[in-house]
Amino acid sequence: MPPPPVIRIPRDEQPTRDKIGTLDVPLKFLDQDYQELKKSCFTNNRSYVDEKFPLNSSSIDPKKKLGLNMEQIKWLRPSKIVADPQLIVKGVSRFDYSQGSYLGDCWFLASVGALTFQKDVMDQVMPVGQSFGEDYAGIFRFRFWRFGKWIDVVIDDKLPTINGKLIFVHSNTSNEFWPALLEKAYAKVCGSYADMHAGLVSEALLDFTGGVHVHFETAKTSIDLWSLMNRAAKAKAKALMACGTFVGKTSANTVLPNGIVQGHAYSVTGVYKVKCQEKPVQLVRVLNPWGKGEWTGDWSDKSSLWDKVSEKERSRCRSLANDGEFWMSMEDFTKNFEDVDICCLSPDFLDSSSECRWTSTCYKDSWVAGTTAGGCLNNKDSFWRNPQFRVRIEELDKECSGQCPENILVSLMQNHEKRNRSEVSNYAIGFSVFAIPPEMKDVKLPDKFFYRKRPIEGSGSFINARHVMRFFKLEPGEYLIVPATFNPKECAKFILSVFSKSESHRRNKKPEMTYV
Known part of the structure; x- marks a missing residue:
């Protein structure tokens, strides 16, 4: 199999120059346009009802795992729960809400607690200008980062209740509803409320910030x-x-x-x-x-x-x-x-030295059965087929290298694009890092190389997770990063992100990462 052409990806440059999927132009989740839907509500003098997140059990607990009596549940707008509903009362605070007793989404709500400290990030997730005031139409929007793209999520404000009380997250101030609406928007992204049951805080932290x-x-x-x-x-x-x-x-x-x-x-x-x-x-x-x-x-x-x-x-x-x-x-x-x-939002917190800066590369690819899904190193005959990425580590002066010995952060995220989060079966994923001999520059390393060489670093044990990362030190030189699933022929899209440390006076020099 002939090696593919070498592609050089400038660090700090997006793989595509298209702005779609950025915060400025987020993707419309399920093709729903907030402005058009809201305009339609005013034109027809009605409050919004979201047909793509219906007011029935499919949006709450499609597989009946939460032990809820669906006949008791009524979907109510905030105006039917309290007399004077507000989106936010006296600012957003970590003390605004408490977790509901039916849903184990503490991983999500712990991330929300962290989110309340960062107003700028909160304003990204919950765009400003929304309220229950004159411009109210029963429609709200939220934004989340999903696998490299920002998405704009539209919901109506009907919330599941029993005896007039919210059954999931609820505010400690009875007429404040931002926590419940944020949770509903994320439930819609996950497929249902029940699809939020159990998870890792890293999922929500990444989805809030990218x-x-x-x-x-x-x-x-x-x-x-x-x-x-x-x-x-x-x-x-x-x-x-x-x-x-x-x-x-x-x-x-x-x-x-x-x-x-x-x-x-x-x-x-x-x-x-x-x-x-x-x-x-x-x-x-x-x-x-x-x-x-x-x-x-x-x-x-x-x-x-x-x-x-x-x-x-x-x-x-x-x-x-x-x-x-x-x-x-x-x-x-x-x-x-x-x-x-x-x-x-930035990797600069990884090192306290003003002499250092962190540069980054994000690359999207996929494991495809028969071509690029080679499995882990146990599979000597096929491991070399996995996508291969080269990175050069620069030598740093003492003022930069002495503050924090770790000089590279590698992150790998898989994406299966299932509608319901609970139906996603994450593969065991990981990555291996190899030192590249000078005579093997700019070529895809063949299977013989991996028979002879062992990785000098890596993600550790392959784990069934959406995302794995490792923060470690490499000596100056050229290295190969090989992301893989544990077994060959396992197909999925992935994002590989690499952050490496350099000296701040090299700001104008563009280091490179190579995909071979």
């Missing part, structure tokens, strides 16, 4: 995680953070004696350092999307340790409200939380 995502297991990472979280919290480019607890012996959300819920997603809402008896203590603030239930150990709301810090720090940090939010030390955080997800 940003740079990193995931760390707290017990296994060698990175100074608190410092990275602190940089993300202060980043100008707007970062969202969330974390998850260890799963217990069952899948149930068991509340431990210390107040932590097992197998549960939380928002990370603050990172701060205090002095306790002249010793610095690294703290992390965490929010339970249930809106209640808090950590009861050191640095919790009622901990006596708060009496040992300055009054200024105590008044800044401490809260006695039972609102689901609490502080804990970084040491306790790593013992009680299994992983952390950070999603930021």
Whole structure:
């Protein structure tokens, strides 16, 4: 099989110059045009009813997994629930909402909690200018990033209720409805409310931002995680953070004696350092999307340790409200939380040095049976058929390389384009990184190369996930990145994103990534 031509992709340049799918020109989800639909409502003097997300069980629980009595459910507009409905009351806050009892979408709501801290990002997801005022027509719009494209999602404002009460997410202020409408829009994207049951916070964080995502297991990472979280919290480019607890012996959300819920997603809402008896203590603030239930150990709301810090720090940090939010030390955080997800609009938070900048390449491709779906390295005869991507790592000066040894972030996302999220069966995916010998430049590496060479880095174990990533260090040189499914002949589209560190004075030089 002859090698395909070499294509050089300038870093920082989109694979297509077409603006469709950007925030300025988002794709119309299910071909629904918000402006045209709203105009039609005014012309016909009626409130909008969304025929593509019907008011029946197919939009709530098509496979009857949630244990709801559908005969009890009534779809009501906010004006039929309260007298004075508002989209937002006194601004958007992480304390605005509480999770419903029927749907396990804490992964989504933990991401929403992080979203409330970033007004610019919130305005991207929930475009401004919408209300229940004079311009009201029963129609609302939201925007999400899905597999490299921004989509514009239209919904009506009829919400599922039982006895006049919202059955899923509900606001703590009875006449505020942005959380319920946001959840409905995301449910529509997923296929139904039930399709939102169980998930990873990384999914929603990426869908809210289209940003740079990193995931760390707290017990296994060698990175100074608190410092990275602190940089993300202060980043100008707007970062969202969330974390998850260890799963217990069952899948149930068991509340431990210390107040932590097992197998549960939380928002990370603050990172701060205090002095306790002249010793610095690294703290992390965490929010339970249930809106209640808090950590009861050191640095919790009622901990006596708060009496040992300055009054200024105590008044800044401490809260006695039972609102689901609490502080804990970084040491306790790593013992009680299994992983952390950070999603930021820019990769600059990865390193604190002003001498460094991060450049990026995003490339879309697919695994096709018989041609480019070669499977993992276990399949020596076909692995070489997988798409191959080359990247050059530049040598950095000491001021840049010394701040953070990791100099490359590789992210791989698969896309199956199923209408219902629960019907997606993600393949086990991963990637391998090989050092390229000088004599093999600009050619697709043949099968013999992979018989002789072992990868020097990679994503680790192949896992059944929508998205995998790895943040690591490579020495200066040329490398080959090979994304793959575990088994050959597994077909899917994918997005490979590569972020690499360079010196800031090289801003005008365009480094290259090569696809062979």
